[in-house]
Amino acid sequence: xxxQPGWYVDPAEPTTRxxxxxxxxxxxxxxxDVTPPDGPPPPEPEPTPEPPTPEPPAPASPAGPVxxxxxxxxxATSAPPGAPGTPEAGHPQGPPPGWPYPTWPGRPPEPRxxxxxxxxxxxxxxxxxxxxxxVFLLNAVVNGWFVWRYVEETAxxxxxxxxxxxxxxxxxxxxxxxxxxxxxxxxxxxVIATALWFAYEVPSMASGGQTLGKRLLRIRAVPVEADQPLxxxxxxxxxxxxxxxxxxxxxxxxxxxxQFVDAVSALFDHPLRQALHDKRAQTVVVRLPHPDSSDGPxxxxxxxxxxxxxx
Numbered sequence: 598x599x600x601q602p603g604w605y606v607d608p609a610e611p612t613t614r615x616x617x618x619x620x621x622x623x624x625x626x627x628x629x630d631v632t633p634p635d636g637p638p639p640p641e642p643e644p645t646p647e648p649p650t651p652e653p654p655a656p657a658s659p660a661g662p663v664x665x666x667x668x669x670x671x672x673a674t675s676a677p678p679g680a681p682g683t684p685e686a687g688h689p690q691g692p693p694p695g696w697p698y699p700t701w702p703g704r705p706p707e708p709r710x711x712x713x714x715x716x717x718x719x720x721x722x723x724x725x726x727x728x729x730x731x732v733f734l735l736n737a738v739v740n741g742w743f744v745w746r747y748v749e750e751t752a753x754x755x756x757x758x759x760x761x762x763x764x765x766x767x768x769x770x771x772x773x774x775x776x777x778x779x780x781x782x783x784x785x786x787x788v789i790a791t792a793l794w795f796a797y798e799v800p801s802m803a804s805g806g807q808t809l810g811k812r813l814l815r816i817r818a819v820p821v822e823a824d825q826p827l828x829x830x831x832x833x834x835x836x837x838x839x840x841x842x843x844x845x846x847x848x849x850x851x852x853x854x855x856q857f858v859d860a861v862s863a864l865f866d867h868p869l870r871q872a873l874h875d876k877r878a879q880t881v882v883v884r885l886p887h888p889d890s891s892d893g894p895x896x897x898x899x900x901x902x903x904x905x906x907x908x
Contacts, residue, residue, distance in 0.1 A: 601619070602616070602617055602618050602619050602637070603616070603617060604616055604617075604633040605617050606629055607622070607626060610626065611629065611706050611708075611709075612628065612629050612706070612709075613626035613627060613628060613629055614626060614627050614628075614629055614631075614633055615627075616633075616637045616638050618637065623637060623638065624637065624638030624639075625638065629709065629712055630709070630712030630713075707868060708868050708869060710819065710821065710824075710869070710881050710883055711819065711823075711824035711883070713819075713824075713883035713884065713885065713886075714883065714884045715869065715870050715881065715882065715883060715884065716814075716816040716870075716882040716883055716884045717884070718863065718864060718870070720814045720816050720884065721814075721816065721863065721882055723810070723814055724808070724810030724811045724813070724814040724816060725810060725860070726810070727809060727810030727813060727814075728797070728798065728808050728809060728810040728811075731797060731808075731809055731810075732790075732793060732794050732797055735793045735797060736789070736790050736793055739789060739793060740786055740789045740790060740793070743782055743785050743786050743789065744786060746778070746782055747779065747782040747783065747786060749776075750775060750776030750778055750779045750782065751775055751776070751779060753773040754772055754773045754774070754775050757772055757773055758772060783847050784847075787843060787844050787846055787847065788844070790843055791840060791841065791843045791844055794836075794840050794843065795836060795840060798832075798836050798840070799829070799832045799833055799836050800829075800832075802818060802827055802832040802835065802836065803826065803827050803828055803829045803831075803832035803833075804826055805817070805826065806818040806819055806826065806827055811882075815884065815885045815887070816882055816883065816884050816885065817882070817883055817885055818835070818875070818880045818881070818882050818883075819880060819881060819882075819883055820879060820880055821869075821879045821880065821881055822879070827878070827880065831878045831879075831880070832878075834874075834877050834878045835874045835875065835877065835878035835880055836874070837874075838859060838873055838874035838877050838878075839856055839859050839860070839872075839873075839874045842855040842856050842859075843856075858873070859872055859873045859874055860872065863875070869881050870882070
């Protein structure tokens with residue numbers, strides 16, 4: 598497989614980039630989140646050879662070398678150029694970019710999409726809880742009347758059924774009838790709740806990849822292929838996988854089960870920690886550096902991510 602010359606992530610050290618000239622690596626490495634120059638690195642100056650230090654002559658001995666400590670031959674102390682394990686001048690050893698690296702000495706390093714670390718599970722959960730709290734407050738304002746009417750329609754039946762259960766009476770005869778508007782109110786509540794969630798999350802995710810919770814926790818959702826806004830279509834696909842099952846809550850809690858599976862799926866995905874809604878929209882959630890930190894810019898340019906980089 599022929600690989601064109603260019604800047605690529607070093608398979609032996611994924612946190613750095615090096616110049617691949619088509620045959621081997623050249624020049625010193627640079628951090629992966631730093632924008633590389635347009636061309637190859639400048640040639641490194643050759644070190645000035647130091648004059649050899651003369652060694653004092655060994656005392657002559659008629660018996661030859663000291664017993665038990667023979668002088669090693671020259672082939673045991675130096676390897677010929679091009680021998681296995683000895684890199685040639687200007688061409689350090691290592692597989693070309695895009696080729697599988699043989700083995701890792703330990704656990705492989707976590708990927709850094711677009712030079713940013715992945716967000717932790719705890720930060721994602723806390724951000725989602727903050728968003729749920731904000732959506733709940735919106736429902737309390739907009740959906741409050743429908744919930745109150747639903748409680749009024751079902752309260753007489755529930756009070757009487759509860760009183761009989763406490764008294765040990767399992768009969769259902771004579772229980773108050775549930776209001777005829779209960780089914781309509783239930784559908785209206787779920788539709789309004791779903792619409793409020795959509796209006797809260799999708800526009801903000803489409804433009805900046807952050808809701809209120811993600812902004813407070815300094816995490817952001819970005820596309821896998823490029824560090825750019827999600828856009829309305831991708832943000833809608835991402836939300837719908839988790840948000841649309843809300844309409845199925847009245848089906849014996851089936852919608853809640855789907856949302857729970859989606860929420861915990863990120864715990865079992867490696868190495869990008871994608872939940873089901875991330876996989877559908879091809880997004881990852883990254884952690885943003887603190888403004889006072891020296892981790893580099895939040896959004897490196899796309900030129901720093903040529904083909905073959907670590908995703």
